[in-house]
Amino acid sequence: MTRATKAGAAAKSPLGFCLHDHDACVRDALVAAETRCAAGGLRLTPVRRRVLELLLQEHRALGAYAILDRLREEGFGSQPPVAYRALDFLVANGLAHKIERLNAFIACVHPDEGHTPAFMICRLCDAVAETYSSPARGALGDAARASGFRIERTVVEAEGLCPTCITEAEG
Structure with a gap:
């Protein structure tokens, strides 16, 4: 495997359970968000940026009220619409995802690429790792095509x- 191939494979691997340079991870995600917003004529307001930063701090999903509590502590406002509007913007523009099982949100680890994410959620610590999914190419896609159904959105x-x-349970 060439160095470029290894780098590409590492970039596509699930992030969240593996050791990585988290400062660079956060920095790169913020740069990608700023670039995406600038290219799309979108406003990454201070509140939106701070919500994204909060989501990027850990590879764990945060609920809207946990985000609101942190925003309130920092003087950004205390009404639920403050957090929900920022989260809606981030999700609508591919900068964050909603984790349905947890009714919470996580920063997108691939914001500079169009993709269908899949999430691995630890049932003990609620850590979340994002990876790629291609439901249209798998069994679900085959079933959809066979029945004439068009998939518009999936949540894996x-x-x-x-x-x-696992290590703690075995240790």
């Missing part, structure tokens, strides 16, 4: 144990 969430929780 797998529940299990992260490497840290």
